[in-house]
Amino acid sequence: MVQQDRAIRTRRLILEAAASVFDDRGYDRATIAEVLERAGVTKGALYFHFASKEALALAVLDEHVLDIAVEPQPIKLQEFVDVTQVLSHRLCSDPIQRGAARLAVEQGSNHLDRKRSMISWTQFVEGVLGEARDRGEVLKSVVIRETAELHVGAFAGIQLMSQTLANRADLNRRVTVLHQHALPCIAVPAILAKLDLDSERGEALDAAIKAGALVDAAAP
Incomplete structure (x- = not known):
């Protein structure tokens, strides 16, 4: 369970770092090296979760708005x-x-x-x-x-x-x-x-x- 929680946190850390790089530089100019620097993780840790820059970008896109669960309203x-x-x-x-x-x-x-x-x-x-x-x-x-x-x-x-x-x-x-x-x-x-x-x-x-x-x- 501890290892699983650590893996979840690491994946989130990488996603947030990648999203920050994409926001600053766009997809074409973003590099894996910049993501690694911002996330503070090893290349092995990143590639354990994401096979490529494209996989990183698609994972960021998949997170977009999907976790917004507002309280149900009468209207x-x-x-x-x-x-x-x-x-x-x-x-x-x-x-x-x-x-x-x-x-x-x-x-x-x-x-x-x-x-x-x-x-x-x-x-x-x-x-x-x-x-x-x-x-x-x-x-x-x-x-x-x-x-x-x-x-x-x-x-x-x-x-x-x-x-x-x-x-x-x-x-x-x-x-x-x-x-x-x-x-x-x-x-x-x-x-x-x-x-x-x-x-x-x-x-x-x-x-x-x-x-x-x-x-x-x-x-x-």
């Missing part, structure tokens, strides 16, 4: 808002989310399959919006698949703009503006009036998620 669209606000907050501070975001949208090497991140995020949004529709929260005119793709594309563009202009410091506010403009075209008016779009909500929700994870980890 499913509120969960949709909450996940995007938590992700926005993490893009300001979480090395893996930052690295994955750059890998997903940067133009350059054709050796890395970036589609999987966009596809998985779109499928997630599509699932949440589909459940919201089944609950009667979404306007009947909304085409769920197209709306999910539009949201993912808009979010990707907004986070790039925020990164360029403010190192993502204003990303939560920009995402709130996106919701304020997009949700009236998606949500039933009675539901829209009940949604909390506060741009500071992401930070508080992320702290609650991490606190819950610590409690679960400490449980026998």
Whole structure:
């Protein structure tokens, strides 16, 4: 068990170091040597977990948004808002989310399959919006698949703009503006009036998620 825990920690350390390098330098310019230096591990330890730079990048992309489990809400669209606000907050501070975001949208090497991140995020949004529709929260005119793709594309563009202009410091506010403009075209008016779009909500929700994870980890 001790060795397994150590292996899990080492893998996470390598992932975070790799994501940081990808965020700073992009996929093509990143090197295994830089990852080793930032992680403080041996080459053997890295290759035990990841066979190549491409495998490292794909693992970072696989981590993107997949561990955001917000508290269930009476209104499913509120969960949709909450996940995007938590992700926005993490893009300001979480090395893996930052690295994955750059890998997903940067133009350059054709050796890395970036589609999987966009596809998985779109499928997630599509699932949440589909459940919201089944609950009667979404306007009947909304085409769920197209709306999910539009949201993912808009979010990707907004986070790039925020990164360029403010190192993502204003990303939560920009995402709130996106919701304020997009949700009236998606949500039933009675539901829209009940949604909390506060741009500071992401930070508080992320702290609650991490606190819950610590409690679960400490449980026998």
